Amino acid sequence: MTMRSLLSDNSRYIESFHVFLKNSTEHQCMLEFIQKTLPGIISSIGDGKSPLNVLSIGGGSGEIDLQILKQIRATYPAAAIHNEVIEPNGEQIRCYQEHVAKTSGLENITFTWHQETSLEYESRMKSSKEMKKLNFIHMIQMLYYVKDVPATIGFFHSLLEPGAKILIMILSGNSGWARLWKKYGPRLRLNALCLFILAPYIEEILNEAGLKYQSYELPSHMDITDCFTEGNKNGELLLDFLTETCNFSKTAPLDLKAEIVEDLKKPEYSEMRGGRYFFNNTLTAIVIQS
Template identity: 35%
Template sequence: MAAETNKQSMYEGSEVQSFQFYLQHSGEHAAVLRFFREYLPGEFKRIAADKSNLAVLGVGSGGGELDVQMLSLLQSVCPTLPISADVVEGSTELVANFKALVAKTDNLEKIPFTWHVMLSEDYKKQVKDVKKYDFIHMIQMIYYVDNLTETIKFYRSCLNKNGRLMIIVEKAGDGWDLLWRTFSKQLCNESNITYRSSGDVLASVKTLGLQYEEHSIPNTFDITECFDPNSETGQRLLRFMTATEDFSRSFTPQIRADMLKFLRSKCSAEKEGKVYFNSCLSCISVHA
């Protein structure tokens, strides 16, 4: 998964629809939620020890589907502690979706939200008196920052004692990483697109000398229809996976054939006539 590195969020209008279509077919959020239920209760108990309140920051939170689940889980783990939530998100459309989701989610009316409708880069520059947080999460958003190491350094500096910065990103060496690094010339040059995986995050974390833990989030999804040029579902998935307007027109016939062959042979596994894309994620938890 990648993103344009200019100052505009890619998730407005048709891009929101493309992203939501991908989520419906990939099972990515379901995989992340399974991980949350296993991993976060223990983390939240440790973070909350000796605290009188808890402050959470979501950076690049999109439509808030994962945020509301995390906040509800935090409430269940720490029912007596007041919780506040700040959100940094550059897409006005997704912020509106997030607010609507909050309004219909039980118990979240108890949490005061502060909305920063801007990109992470602008938040770093514009917010002078930066609030301290106990838990900061950056899920599938590191493609949108100019300087990864400086971004991690900044948000880690915003942590309270015993806090955690949780970064979730595509896992190095898995399907997304193999596809985008192998075809970087075709996928990254025309639209000023960058690609990053957990390997890049770990390199930055190690450069900064920070303590961290890494956890794998397994996931696969069916891309069989991507190999049928007449399948609308397949073409829409390929549009998102290659960050192009139209996969069938964006590359030469040879490049398209090479990508499809690579997707099938190197990025996926076949089972019972279906092709399943390896889309594992990595959770990197940086200590305060």
């Protein structure tokens, strides 16, 4: 068996992603931001408009999207809201639709799903010459899968109404991922569709473009203790997710595997508490103004 990208096996990717979510506080830190900080951010996007047009890029299975929509609904109770979703994975769209069907508090919100990438959406909009303006756009943990990040941000920024905003959530430059990718990225870069990018890179793009933005650190961690038990299934799936490599434990050269596993225990990557290792999974939320 040879090393190959985790993205080449959709079922393995979904399985490892679910283990990651179970072991991390990623969704919890996002939800805290959405509940405590987002209301102030979106307080200026409406300005009496109805409907409010929201675009989710890489909406996944919709759990975070629906929490964002509930905050917009609470801020603008009288406005109709249209939520448009761009998501290339059909299985994720089906899960999203199931979540919508089971979720209360979404009255007066309509949904449209597009099974396509952000680049396909951009091409379709440009060819149709019907680029409607948007009140709120969010990109949650998806810019790793975009080939031209500056062009993507520039295009979607051009769709903003006056007072509208873009929310980007991406891994922090202070996270354990930053150190892992810097040291091992060249040995793990297995798929051109997955870029090892972090918040400072996005901020650099915004600075060069002269766009106004504000950044928020969202502390998060992931319990990776199982990674250090040989043959532990959850540990193997977490290593797959950390390295973006399908069956990393079985296909990586022994020296590479040993190096990474040893490094993951170090303080610059993880904190040890109560005999368990917690990997630094800190995110950054970046809010871009129109």
